Amino acid sequence: MSLRTSPINIDTPTRAVSPRRPKPTLREKYGDRAFNITATAILLLSILAVVYPLYFIVIASVSDPNAIYEGKVWLFPSGVTLEGYQRIFADSRIWNGLGNTLIYTVLGTAISVTTILCGAYALSRKDMPGRKILMLLFVITMFFDGGLITKYLVVRDLGMLNSVWAVVLPGAVGVWNLIIARSFFEHTIPNELREAAQMDGATDFKFFFKMVLPLSKPLIMLMIMIHVVAQWNSFFDALIFLNDDSKYPLQLVLRNILIQSDVSSTGTTGGDIQSYAAAQRIAELTKYAMIVVSSLPLMIALPFMQKHFTKGAMIGAVK
Numbered sequence: 001m002s003l004r005t006s007p008i009n010i011d012t013p014t015r016a017v018s019p020r021r022p023k024p025t026l027r028e029k030y031g032d033r034a035f036n037i038t039a040t041a042i043l044l045l046s047i048l049a050v051v052y053p054l055y056f057i058v059i060a061s062v063s064d065p066n067a068i069y070e071g072k073v074w075l076f077p078s079g080v081t082l083e084g085y086q087r088i089f090a091d092s093r094i095w096n097g098l099g100n101t102l103i104y105t106v107l108g109t110a111i112s113v114t115t116i117l118c119g120a121y122a123l124s125r126k127d128m129p130g131r132k133i134l135m136l137l138f139v140i141t142m143f144f145d146g147g148l149i150t151k152y153l154v155v156r157d158l159g160m161l162n163s164v165w166a167v168v169l170p171g172a173v174g175v176w177n178l179i180i181a182r183s184f185f186e187h188t189i190p191n192e193l194r195e196a197a198q199m200d201g202a203t204d205f206k207f208f209f210k211m212v213l214p215l216s217k218p219l220i221m222l223m224i225m226i227h228v229v230a231q232w233n234s235f236f237d238a239l240i241f242l243n244d245d246s247k248y249p250l251q252l253v254l255r256n257i258l259i260q261s262d263v264s265s266t267g268t269t270g271g272d273i274q275s276y277a278a279a280q281r282i283a284e285l286t287k288y289a290m291i292v293v294s295s296l297p298l299m300i301a302l303p304f305m306q307k308h309f310t311k312g313a314m315i316g317a318v319k
Contacts, residue, residue, distance in 0.1 A: 061085070061288035065281045084285030088257070088293060091303035096246060097253030104238075104249055105231040110167035112227045113220065115173050120181030121208060124189070135182075142175045147238070155241055167234070167249070177223060185212070185221045225305045232298055254290045258283075 060068055064079030083163045088094055107254050146154075151170060160166040189212055197207045213220070235251035242248060248256070 014143045031195065034287070036142055057288055057291050061285070061292050065284035068284070081285070083282075084289035085293075087282065087286055088289050091257065093245070093248075093253045093257070094250070094293075097248055098248060101232060101250040104164065104167050104234070105228055107164065108231040109174070109224060109227040111168055112172045112177075113223045116181050116223055117216070118208075119173065119179050119219070121185050123178070123214060124183045126191075138175045138178060140278050152240060162247065164247070168231070170237060171230075171234075174226075177226060181219060181223065187230035189215065194305070221305055225302065227239050229298060229302075233294075240250035253295060254294055258290060260289060 006040075056074070059077040060073055061084055062080050062082060063073045063077040064081060067073050067078035122128055123135055125131070154162060154165050155170060165262065173200060193211065194207055197211060202210070233251060235255060238247075238249050240253050242252075
């Protein structure tokens, strides 16, 4: 008895049986889409909350104050007028204050960035004796301050009252910026690079200027951006330490003009209604125009530095 076997057709392809996928749940099907829609809506609302006040100030600076009081100005200007800007730029104190602010900003930024870079690099070197004690002393100043009176006495005894140094030197070194810069150097500049440079005959100063600084461009741009903004908006030190009006920065000049406008608008008698209304109108025009004048230079310059700001902040962040 012979067993007969059926031939196997090797040419017939075998069909692979794929496992049956479970039916996606409602959460899996619409969860990602709902999250994306919600996140986009929140971001758009956040952008609107930041951008619209700036936009309103711009359109209000060229609108009739009566239209602003009546609620007619919310998307487009109404009763367009440039009287506020004309009054501001016709004042010679504005141009003098702008020149002083440029001097304070350039000089203060140069001093602050130079001292922070040099100090942070020295503190990042593990072979520097006493660096932990020095860092502790720096950190203590972040929590304990001698106060305004002590600061004024120090500035006075150093002979810096009513001078440019009273504006740029007291706050030249920010401890938080020093910590960021030190962290950047510790995590970005390897010790092996310094050892290789020393084997080639490079001194510490040559290594710092030829190797460290070119590799630290994001950090340098970050420090420049931070101190430019701080110096441009600073007015309190000038208010305390300067007595000469010709040395006032722009922010302090605008503050004094705004105070004078408010005083003149409230100082009119009750019977002179027209004079009071005119003074109040001028005060409102100059108020919005001054905000635009003081903020516009930074708003133009900062977008060009945004890329370096983000990169430097991420690399130099405390880990």
